[in-house]
Amino acid sequence: MHDDILKWQIGDVTITSVPESSDPTSPKFMFSAIDKDGVLELRERAPWLEPFVGEKGHLLQKIHCCVIDTGKERIAVDTCV
Structure with missing residues (x-):
């Protein structure tokens, strides 16, 4: 599993x-x-697909939160998907 922060x-x-x-x-x-x-x-x-593909060819469905950093503000966006 790839849990690297992108x-x-x-x-x-x-x-x-x-x-x-x-x-x-x-x-x-x-x-x-x-x-x-x-x-x-x-x-x-x-190669950019690497974090989204498992070693056996499965797609890795990821649930994640995005953090947007403008330098002045930091906003968390949790889309629940």
Whole structure:
């Protein structure tokens, strides 16, 4: 499981994803045209997918909170998904 904290910088704003849980899910649950081998192949071609794909080709459904830091304010956004 990948519980690494992800960060994105957009101008002066930093967005941080704080993981709450990460559960493996069959790719067929969301995408009928791709199987576990296809997910692993896609991960090889698109390394940014690494945190979202398990070692056996499962998709990692993540529930997380986002923290938006503007430098003046820090806002937590919990979408419950």
